[in-house]
Amino acid sequence: MSFLVLDKLTKRFGDHVAVDALSLAVEQGEFVSLLGPSGCGKTTTLQMIAGFVEATSGSATLEGRDLLSMRPAQRGLGIVFQSYALFPHMTVTQNVAFGLEMRGVSRAERESRVAEALALVGLAKLADRYPRRMSGGQQQRVALARALVIRPRILLLDEPLSNLDAKLREEMQIELRQIQRTVGTTTLLVTHDQAEAMALSDRVVVMNAGKVEQVARPDEAYERPATPFVAAFLGKTNRLMVDGAEVTVRPERIRFCNEGSGMPGRVAARIFQGNHWLYHVDTGSGRVIVIRQNAGDAVPAEGDNVRIAW
Amino acid sequence: MSRNGPLALAFHAAFVTFMVAPIAIVVLVAFTPEGFLSVPMTHWSLRWFRAIAGYPEFIEAFWSSLLLGALSSAIAITLSVPAALAVSRYRFPGRQALTALFLSPLMIPNVVLGIAFLRFFTQVGIGGTFAGLVLAHVVIVFPFALRLVLASATGLDRALENAAISLGASGFTVFRRVTLPLILPGVASGWMLAFIQSFDEVTMTVFIATPGASTLPVRMFLYIQDNIDPLVASVSAVVIAVTLIFMLLLDRLYGLDRLLSGRGRD
Amino acid sequence: MTAVDPHPGPLPRQRVTLRPWLLSLPALVLFAAVVVTPLVMTVVLSFHDFSTMGGIKPVFILKNWHDVFTDEYYREMFGRTIRIALWVTAICAVAGAPEAYILSRMSARWRGIFLLAILGPLLISVVARTLGWALLFGGATGVVNQALMKLGLLSRPLPFMFTETGMVVALSHVLVPFMVLSVWAALQRLDPQVENAALSLGASHATVLTRVVLPQAMPGVLSGAIIVFSLAASAFATPAIIGGRRLKVASTLAYDEFLNTLNWPLGAAVAVLLLAGIAAIVFGANRLVERRYASVFE
DSSP states (O other), rough: OSSEEEEEEEEEEETTTEEEEEEEEEEETTTEEEOOTSSHHHHHHHHHHHHOOOOOEEEEEEEOOOOETHHHSSOOOEEEETOOOOTTTHHHHHHHHHHHHHHTOOOOHHHHHHHHHHHTTTTTTTTTOOGGGGGGHHHHHHHHOOOOOOOEEEEEEESSSTTTTTHHHHHHHHHHHHHHHHHHOEEEESSHHHHHHHHSSEEEEEEEETTEEEEEEEHHHHOSSSSSSHHSSSSHHHHEEEEEEEEEGGGGGEEEEEETTEEEEEEEEEEEEEEEEEEEEEEEEEEEEEEEEESSSOOOOOEEEEEOOO | OOOOOOOHHHHHHHHHHHHHHHHHHHHHHTSSSSSSOSSSSSOOOOOHHHHHHGOOOHHHHHHHHHHHHHHHHHHHHHHHHHHHHHHHHHTHHHHHHHHHHHHHHSSHHHHHHHHHHHHHHHTTTTTTSSSHHHHHHHHHHHHHHHHHHHHHHHHHHHHHHHHHTTTTTHHHHHHHIHHHHHHHHHHHHHHHHHHHHHHHOOOOOOHHHTTOOOOHHHHHHHHHOOOOOOOHHHHHHHHHHHHHHHHHHHHHHHHHHHHTOOOOOO | OOEEEEESSSSSEEEEEEEEHHHHHHHHHHHHIIHHHHHHHHHHTTEEETTTTTTTEEEOHHHHHHHHHHHHHHHHHHHHHEEEEHHHHHHHHHHHHHOOOEEETTTTTHHHHHHHHHHGGGGOOOHHHHHHHHHSSGGOOOOOOOOOOOHHHHOOOOTTSHHHHHEEEEHHHHHHHHHHHHHHHHTTTTTTTHHHHHHHOOOOHHHIIIIIIIIHHHHHHHHOOOOOHHHHHTOOHHIIIITTSSOOOHHHHHIIIIIIIIOOOHHHHHHHHHHHHHHHHHHHHHHHHHHHTTTOOO
């Protein structure tokens, strides 16, 4: 039996169905992402698992026990909130120790476990700092330590990296993955960033308007999207009418070729992105997006006539 | 560097003079050595402050006002904390009406409230008692306390309480360890603003005060009806001094403009 | 969990309906007992009868209301009340709004000091403040009068005490901070870049003031005016001290009936009329302001 089982979990707000009969089985130690645009129901699902929103119908069981009948304070989940929700009037140590205090852990054991958690996230030196004197990245780590120190059965992450700038976000993604691998906690991440979901997860759950579009490994979902929504949401994609049939092609699979082969087109825009060039090519079948690796060689310019093939 | 031209600054100077002059004159006259008001003042003396000792009704009224202010503010704050939490945390039918009810004393002229209390207290039998004064003042200062506690409570990140709950804390523990420490500035300032409002209040109190249970502003008011002399100026100077202390404290903590519009510090 | 849920809440739904009412219960009981009940009793009182012999008789008659609406004496009182309130409102608007604007253009340090000087008096007892006016202009012993007479600029003291002008001036002093506060709050919401945008498009400073700043500050001026008007119309201590027994307004009239004549029912009628009148004006004015400015702010 799976570690966490969501069975037809549903949430209705009046007439609006936020989460529509969501079913999912998560194995122990897995890192699963709930991915989708704003309003797709991913956050609501997390809130139901956490207990801050009451489910309209359906069930959620953790290790076989009914989760939804437990009060939020009893569910033993570790949660990292989008705003981090660090207690501003407590130091880092006091923040991290809070959950242990609630569990009646002895002071000696509290101290050692807090130190362990802070070392895990690399913040041992800031133990006595107050949250407002810390950067966003540091606060995020404290929030993570606070959630992990209680040895939760599941770790819930609500868009934890969305407030960080791009570079920091990339670094934190790698660290987050490593920490999760080290500790082995089953993790559920909510995000709208498809790159992030694909980078971190064992499996992604792509959601749209309350429904699950696809559950698969990131590479599977990317290469073999189950629905047009998934195809468009993960990475970029082209949908073209060729010879009367609709074709979807990933931009990186398209190459520029010589006269005599491929489809003719004209470069409408060329955008330099560091390690690759992004092209918008106008063709008879519509506008095509092409990604061309930057190998340091000559590339077509704006206004050029080109031919593309895949 | 001010971006105001000379015309604006002249207007401003006149305005500030207009605001400060009456208060300054009260303090100045309090220090006059004469038995009447005269300019220019060449000497100053504490004679009229010492004279207050000969008017025990002022001294007694002063302590009454202090006690009344402290007590009614404390009660008002104690009642407004749960009310503020209720209104800021939950969306329920009747929420708007409830908030309006709690803030209504601000809308009702104090003169009307004074009359209403007088009638009510007389019928109920607590007319002319200190308890009646306390009850009336609690109602009058309640909106001031509530507005400030509410500002603190609504500024609180909801996720903080959720975080505490998720870590295993139950209802009262969440309040004691997370909510209360974080709304404490609002509570403290609410108490102080409520105190000042009670300490100053005269329009309503003049209706329900009696010689046996009176406040300093009421005593001052009644005295002024008959004579205007340096004695009442010195009493006023004391009142101004007490108020100034609280005012500076509150400005430090909050900023007077935010405070008086009920918004509190963000 | 702050992002998308249209109905966020910290606790599962089944507890929401009862909890807030339980939390508000103590305050609710207080208000029901000590606010609602007394007010209702006062309205009822206004329908009672009174005689110097028999005291208050708990009957239902319209005599008091009839008197208040038809008797010339009361018409004059209410007329004076409204007249004074309108003058005070006008003066406060004309003086307070520009001052708020000037303050907003000051450097932070000066601004803080002057805000304290202007708003601070709100916290000082109205009795002390009004006493100051009496000391400044009260007859021959008024400090300003003394000084001006000594300098030979005046032969007689400026009439102040027991005049409507004096009441208006003193009330304006007491209430103008509310106007400054209200306009100040409105000005805080202004984006300073909007003024710069107007300047960059060629507007003169005067135009910026009248076409950009003033329209945006207007809601502040109007809500300040409503506050000042209602406070001026219901003011008691200042009119009592400056106006004395000769120049009564609604509040001092009610006081007189209650504590001197002892005709409580009549006093109650005056008070209820004052309350109803102010409530109607404030409510109506607020609706007008909201409707006029709703499209701009929300």
